[in-house]
Amino acid sequence: MAPDEIVRQITARFPGVIPKASWGEVSLFYNPGGVLPNGVYFCTIKDHDGDNDKASALNRDGVFRLAIGLAPEDYRNLFGEKPARPAKGGTVNTGHDFTELGVLMPHPVYAWMGWAQILCPTEEAFAGMISLLEGAHRAAVVKFTSSLQKYLKASR
Template sequence: MSLDEIRSYIGDLDGVLTLEPQPGDGSPEISWGDLFFYYAPDGVVPRTQPFATIVTKDYPDDKGSRLDRPDTYRVNIAVVASTFRTLIGRETRESVPRESETDDVDPSTADVVIAHPVYASAGWVSVVDPGTATTPTVHELLRSAHSRARDTYERRTRSK
């Protein structure tokens, strides 16, 4: 699955606001070219974390996925604790930064669901270059994350 296919898939979900930082828009240079997906039917960036992101390069504290390779990207998705446990085989609170982990999965391996190399303890999972093995799972995780973001938005809107 290409980056554009994932972007399109997420963009087709209702109420999605996609941020794509670019030079000159005031965003930090490190974020340029990455994608951040929010549920925001009003078009206003909410004061919450995105429900999914796509990163296209290594960050200073996150080089294990080796996103410096040509045409390599990583989709990151917020999941609930039970989903994290099912996919990863441990609790989010047991997740620590990649340098200390002893996972058997190389974080640069393509088409495998892994605990996010930095934000696993916050309930995030990742897939480098999703392909045939992970596409159905990635789609389901994205729909689920979008649904939770929508529910949160609607609760906050009702309470105003």
């Protein structure tokens, strides 16, 4: 699958999701109507290494990462307890080969926050992740609702 097809499918499937290009990646935010300045992001697509994020070797031709902020129970069910936060420029210690294509695994930098990654997902792999995306979207809706209430109180 191509990154733009993934963005198209996610925005078509999940109402209130807005893609935004920033920091050299496309972030998918839950922000219906653009009410909050940014909204709550739950999914990103990135195709190049960053200063503190080189473990997946995204600078290889045609390689990109689909990253998902999993619902806590989904992360636990898939990978167990979240690892410790890595030092700046480091990676989490999970025993995974973060360069492997087509395998859902903890995110090399943000697994401690419950994020997972898959490099270059096939259509079949993406279809198998729909329930995880649904959980991530539900969690984003909850965070958005809380953020919106705080935002509205502060703006009074």
